[in-house]
Amino acid sequence: MPRIGVFDSGIGGLTVLRALRTQLPNSDYLYLGDTARLPYGTKSPATVARYAVQAAQALVREGIDMLVVACNTASAQGLEALRTAYPQLPVMGVIQPGAEAALQATCTNRIAVIATEGTVKSGAYGAALRRLRPNVEVRELPTTLLVALAEEGWLNGLEAEAVLRRYFTTLFDAPSPDTLVLGCTHFPLLREAMAATVPPDVNIIDSAEATAQAVARFAESDAGTGSLRLMATDGTERFARLAQRFLGTTLSPQDIELVDL
Amino acid sequence: MPRIGVFDSGIGGLTVLRALRTQLPNSDYLYLGDTARLPYGTKSPATVARYAVQAAQALVREGIDMLVVACNTASAQGLEALRTAYPQLPVMGVIQPGAEAALQATCTNRIAVIATEGTVKSGAYGAALRRLRPNVEVRELPTTLLVALAEEGWLNGLEAEAVLRRYFTTLFDAPSPDTLVLGCTHFPLLREAMAATVPPDVNIIDSAEATAQAVARFAESDAGTGSLRLMATDGTERFARLAQRFLGTTLSPQDIELVDL
Numbered sequence: 001m002p003r004i005g006v007f008d009s010g011i012g013g014l015t016v017l018r019a020l021r022t023q024l025p026n027s028d029y030l031y032l033g034d035t036a037r038l039p040y041g042t043k044s045p046a047t048v049a050r051y052a053v054q055a056a057q058a059l060v061r062e063g064i065d066m067l068v069v070a071c072n073t074a075s076a077q078g079l080e081a082l083r084t085a086y087p088q089l090p091v092m093g094v095i096q097p098g099a100e101a102a103l104q105a106t107c108t109n110r111i112a113v114i115a116t117e118g119t120v121k122s123g124a125y126g127a128a129l130r131r132l133r134p135n136v137e138v139r140e141l142p143t144t145l146l147v148a149l150a151e152e153g154w155l156n157g158l159e160a161e162a163v164l165r166r167y168f169t170t171l172f173d174a175p176s177p178d179t180l181v182l183g184c185t186h187f188p189l190l191r192e193a194m195a196a197t198v199p200p201d202v203n204i205i206d207s208a209e210a211t212a213q214a215v216a217r218f219a220e221s222d223a224g225t226g227s228l229r230l231m232a233t234d235g236t237e238r239f240a241r242l243a244q245r246f247l248g249t250t251l252s253p254q255d256i257e258l259v260d261l
Numbered sequence: 262m263p264r265i266g267v268f269d270s271g272i273g274g275l276t277v278l279r280a281l282r283t284q285l286p287n288s289d290y291l292y293l294g295d296t297a298r299l300p301y302g303t304k305s306p307a308t309v310a311r312y313a314v315q316a317a318q319a320l321v322r323e324g325i326d327m328l329v330v331a332c333n334t335a336s337a338q339g340l341e342a343l344r345t346a347y348p349q350l351p352v353m354g355v356i357q358p359g360a361e362a363a364l365q366a367t368c369t370n371r372i373a374v375i376a377t378e379g380t381v382k383s384g385a386y387g388a389a390l391r392r393l394r395p396n397v398e399v400r401e402l403p404t405t406l407l408v409a410l411a412e413e414g415w416l417n418g419l420e421a422e423a424v425l426r427r428y429f430t431t432l433f434d435a436p437s438p439d440t441l442v443l444g445c446t447h448f449p450l451l452r453e454a455m456a457a458t459v460p461p462d463v464n465i466i467d468s469a470e471a472t473a474q475a476v477a478r479f480a481e482s483d484a485g486t487g488s489l490r491l492m493a494t495d496g497t498e499r500f501a502r503l504a505q506r507f508l509g510t511t512l513s514p515q516d517i518e519l520v521d522l
Contacts, residue, residue: 035303036304036308038303039300042296042496043297043495043496044496117499144412144413145406145409145410145413145415145420147409148405148406148409149406151405152405154406154427158423158427159406159420159423162419162424163420163423163424166415166419166420234304234305234308235303235304238303238378
């Protein structure tokens, strides 16, 4: 696969980029975080779709052969608009791969999904799961505070666990789901605290990992120079600082190109 | 005062509007929440200034005689641009009144300020406090999670207190400040939980209240019909739902006009 464009509303999609680079280390990547307009999670579907097409335009202009929509909200609300605007470009969202992985993991056929308010409201995970298996039971819960926890870097400890416990009390009421889908790119950072607070024997499905595996199957080859270009629409300093935690690589603000959409 | 325009990046400024309507119940109000582009707290100063001027344009077009910038980030980063763009229009931010009230309250001359990352980074509260009293000691801490707690409606209980305690441990290290400025419009909602977790004898200064008092002194009269128009740039349904908590009035999405900046 020559060049893979990855688009997110901000820095969260770097968890998807990280998973992609683990699966396809030699491919070339172009990442765009629309940091000037984040978060998408609280915006209307029409606005999110419009922003997604603008971001795709910028990536296509730089030359990409495939587009990964790393943002759950944009995957939920922008995929159709993107496929209409770029019918020749392979476009992959994070929701379908996450849904497929969850269905493979569940034994009880009861799946819980945590995500931003926008993703939950779109009902996209529920729709994707039911399309694949009509009788699946799905519970979706918006967990907005987890985004703030991940960005604050409070990934473990009292505060993260108190917040997670409150969300999980609602989510894992009997009859309890046996599979939890992390439907927001920020959430893999809290995975350890989740493992400590989720009921025992619940499978945790990371959509970022599932998406990277799906892209690797689609790409078939991993030829390239392993290059990485990072672009953002605002705040390169904050981007670089937070990116270290999300991408696992040390960055300076000079490593991020500022672009206008 | 004929018509007062109130501008915020979203719904938080409704706490300022609420305080204004307590001080000046007969004045007419026009509120604009730039919900399509919130939050401002993580955006660059140049972007925030540009957004503030665009919002002011929309309010001036509808006819206002005074502009209250209810957003701390926009007050910190957009006031100069607004005064340059509209030299005839009285423009009042929330930072100067908050700083004045804090200086009146402190006995030890040590003041703590909590705010968004953007407000803290601008150093605007520290600058305003030191301009009024050069030898004041100021500690500023970004407390991003409190915005999410307020929007989630987790205003009391274990989670709010665990998060507040972690922030306050850093903030009230000896020699402890005796005055805490709420430098974000969302924070008054957490006032009860703050009172339970802040060290004893710390004065809590609400910038929204201080600003409303300053506007009332400036306005001198409260003549009008007591009308209220609410406008937002996106998500009128979410606006109406959250507005109830912030404004203390029941609203339906039809009460909010959708505008494009």
